[in-house]
Amino acid sequence: MVEIISINTYLKELDNIPIIDVRSPAEYKQGHIPWAHNIALFSNEQRAEVGTVYKKKSKKAAIELGYTFVNPKLDYFIEAAKKVAPNGIVVVHCWRGGMRSQSFAEHLSNNGFKKVFLIESGYKTFRHAVIAFFEQDFKLHVVGGYTGSGKTDILIELAKQGEQVVDLEKLAHHKGSAFGGIGEAEQPSTEHFENKLFAEMRNLNLDKNILLEDESINIGKVLIPKPLFMQIRSQTVYFLDIPIKQRAIYLVGTYGLFEKEKLEESIVRITKRLGYDKAKRAIDALNNGNLADVAEISLKYYDKFYLKGLEMRDEKKVIKIELPVVDTKENALKLMSYFSLK
Numbered sequence: 001m002v003e004i005i006s007i008n009t010y011l012k013e014l015d016n017i018p019i020i021d022v023r024s025p026a027e028y029k030q031g032h033i034p035w036a037h038n039i040a041l042f043s044n045e046q047r048a049e050v051g052t053v054y055k056k057k058s059k060k061a062a063i064e065l066g067y068t069f070v071n072p073k074l075d076y077f078i079e080a081a082k083k084v085a086p087n088g089i090v091v092v093h094c095w096r097g098g099m100r101s102q103s104f105a106e107h108l109s110n111n112g113f114k115k116v117f118l119i120e121s122g123y124k125t126f127r128h129a130v131i132a133f134f135e136q137d138f139k140l141h142v143v144g145g146y147t148g149s150g151k152t153d154i155l156i157e158l159a160k161q162g163e164q165v166v167d168l169e170k171l172a173h174h175k176g177s178a179f180g181g182i183g184e185a186e187q188p189s190t191e192h193f194e195n196k197l198f199a200e201m202r203n204l205n206l207d208k209n210i211l212l213e214d215e216s217i218n219i220g221k222v223l224i225p226k227p228l229f230m231q232i233r234s235q236t237v238y239f240l241d242i243p244i245k246q247r248a249i250y251l252v253g254t255y256g257l258f259e260k261e262k263l264e265e266s267i268v269r270i271t272k273r274l275g276y277d278k279a280k281r282a283i284d285a286l287n288n289g290n291l292a293d294v295a296e297i298s299l300k301y302y303d304k305f306y307l308k309g310l311e312m313r314d315e316k317k318v319i320k321i322e323l324p325v326v327d328t329k330e331n332a333l334k335l336m337s338y339f340s341l342k
Contacts, residue, residue, distance in 0.1 A: 002117075004097075004120050005117050006119075007121070010091060011129065011202070018037065018084045018089075018090050019035065019090070019091040019092070020038075020092050020104070021093060021094070022038075022040060022094050023041075024040050024041075024044050024047040025038065025040055030189050030192065031127070031189055031191035032195065033199075039077060039081060046069045050069070087114070089114055090108065090116055090117070091118075092104055093122040095123050095124055096121050096122045096123070096124045097118065097125075126195075127191075129198075131194075133201070134225040135227050138231060139206070140210055140211075140212060140235045141211045141212075141339055142232055142235045142236065143155060143212070143214060143240070144310070146244075146302065146306055147247065148251045148295070148299060149326065150242075152213065157328050157329060158211060158336065163209075165210070166197070167212075168224065169213065169215075171188075172188070172220055173187045173220070174220030174221075176216070177298075178266045179255055187222055189222070193222040193223075197225070212232070216309065236317040236318075236319060237310070237317065237319070238319050238321060238335060238339070239319060240335070241320045242323045243324070244300070245296070246326055247295075248296045251298075252291045255295075256291050260286055263294070264283055274298070278297055281297055282294050
């Protein structure tokens with residue numbers, strides 16, 4: 001039996017049930033429900049071919065072509081779906097609840113699955129839910145500080161202590177600077193970053209404080225949802241003020257083990273902003289093994305860049321916390337003492 005459900009019903013009542021996304025691999029990669037399994041009805045090439053036939057010939061011709069692609073895979077669909085949902089209860093969706101998901105759901109229902117739920121309007125309506133989610137007000141504690149202040153490490157420490165933390169850079173697979181992609185997996189699309197962020201935040205207690213890092217609207221190539229970004233910008237920022245030499249030491253420990261070639265590529269990327277002479281000094285220092293010098297040269301640029309953003313805030317909403325060194329546990333305790341005063 002196939003039962004049609006809304007995305008709200010699924011998210012509120014049935015999200016413990018395995019879910020199958022039958023769209024093509026390319027559609028899935030662009031963005032998907034983060035916990036969904038992809039069993040593609042068509043390959044990327046097949047989907048493109050069906051679309052071309054639909055436009056140039058007719059809907060009927062496209063459907064017939066689709067069946068020629070799907071019929072040889074019918075047994076595979078059942079076996080793959082059983083691996084996802086061995087108890088025979090599953091949720092299915094495509095882009096907008098059309099023929100792809102309907103046919104797939106009926107195929108499962110007719111071949112031994114006890115209960116098959118079909119999401120009305122498919123992934124499209126999930127995206128509407130994601131976008132609407134970020135329109136609401138959140139209780140944010142924003143942690144700021146110049147590059148190399150160890151903000152992410154502090155948030156990780158506070159999460160261990162039971163605080164509600166959202167690590168935007170972890171979700172984006174990027175640490176935010178020109179060097180931020182080194183050692184990271186491929187970044188998701190902005191669309192899928194939003195989906196992952198939604199999946200992370202929907203399970204938080206939104207009546208309590210959420211801690212996150214002060215960021216530009218872009219983290220590498222992905223963008224923070226604008227309504228959330230505007231809230232980050234309007235909230236009080238707790239600015240960790242740590243001497244540049246201490247931050248340079250921290251960055252050497254963070255990036256010093258990576259290949260020189262990748263570090264040099266990152267310096268080259270910011271040559272125009274850093275200035276040719278400073279970029280050359282940084283590359284020379286890198287080749288001579290003086291990583292602390294590389295870090296200090298880069299930090300002077302990033303400090304100016306971050307300060308410009310800080311100056312755009314209401315100065316009454318910038319609380320500077322002077323700290324002598326990058327010490328995760330001590331600095332986390334100090335930061336929490338400021339939160340408790342609010």
